[in-house]
Amino acid sequence: MRRWATLVAAALVGSMLPVGTAQAAKAPPSPVTALKRHFTEHVGLRISDVGRVYKDGKAVVTIWRRGKVEFDASGVYATDTTGRTEAGRGAVKEFENLTGQNVGSTRVICFPNEAYLSGPGYETWLPEGKHWLGLIGPENIKQTATFPQIVNVFEPATLGTLLSHAAVKRRLASGTYLQGAVTLRTLYKVSPSLRDRLAGPPKGKSARIPVGFRLWLDRSNLVRRLTTTWKQPAGKTPTTTVADTRYTSWGSDVTLTPPPPEDTADAGRVGGDFSPPPTLPIG
Structure with missing residues (x-):
């Protein structure tokens, strides 16, 4: 009788626990599963990047970028990012201060088979009254989803590869921290977007280049921050590229649309009179 009463009491106590308590007891999904759960139409997040290329310890190229990513059932569907690129470090701001001119930023909106560009450097391609240059090419979205x-x-296999190559893993109050390195050859095998960015399969010493990474996950195992560091042979003086990306507002409503047709000039197919997106000179 006492045992029966104890079981009933336990059941009653369990039924009165807040729903949040029961959910908190469940372990979060794996990072790859957590990512895939966001592969839904009109769902996305915000990203912000800072990328720098160093030579002889000095930044020779700096790239800033921020914007939105929209998913569909297969992964990244569209991106809308605004960024700036400058030679050196602080050169653009110095120029603006000296001339009083605002260099401005470049905005890129990408879909699986089309991209739209607006900003400095594209004015010569645009007729009067147009502000957007439209391009056609299936590689556009893969090129811009992660650059720099x-x-x-956003590729499940690539994220899984990072997790499997983590030499350091620490639990934090905010989630999990991982650190490790993966070779360029390994990344090339698992990452479709990297294969599109490179001029060809990395060979010899290039294939063995380690890409060091530090990865932060939140309590739901979603990626919050990623930094990567890798050296690239460039003559007698190699360059070191460091990229730092933040991922916020996971699960937010994102619906990206092309600019108005009346404000867009069609540049035709990539590879005609307009150069294709640049590839990383590795190999």
Whole structure:
């Protein structure tokens, strides 16, 4: 009788626990599963990047970028990012201060088979009254989903590869921290976007280049931050590229649309009179 009463009491106590308590007791899904659960139409997040290329210890190229990513059932569907690129470090701001001119930023909106560009450098391609240059090419979305970051954590296989190559793993109050390195050859095998960015399969010493990474996950095992560091042979003086990407607002409503047709000039197919997106000179 006492045992029966104890079981009933336990059942009553369990039924009165807040729903949040029961959910908290469940372990979060794996990072790859957590990512895939966001592969839904009109769902996305915000990203922000800072990428720098160093030579002889000095930044020779700096890239800033921020914007939105929209998913569909297969992964990244569209991106809308605004960024700036400058030679050196602080050169653009110095120029603006000296001339009083605002250099401005470049905005890129990408879909699986089309991209739209607006900003400095594209004015010569645009007729009067147009502000957007439209391009056609299936590689556009893969090129811009991660640049300047070399690692695409929106690819489940790529994210899984990082997790399997983590030499350091620490639990934090905010989630999990991982650190490790993966070779360029390994990344090339698992990452479709990297294969599109490179001029060809990395060979010899290039294939063995380690890409060091530090990865932060939140309590739900979603990626919050990724930094990567890798050296690239460039004559007698190699360059070191460091990229730092933040991922916020996971699960937010994102619906990206092309600019108005009346404000767009069609540049035709990529590879005609307009150069294709640049590839990383590795190999």
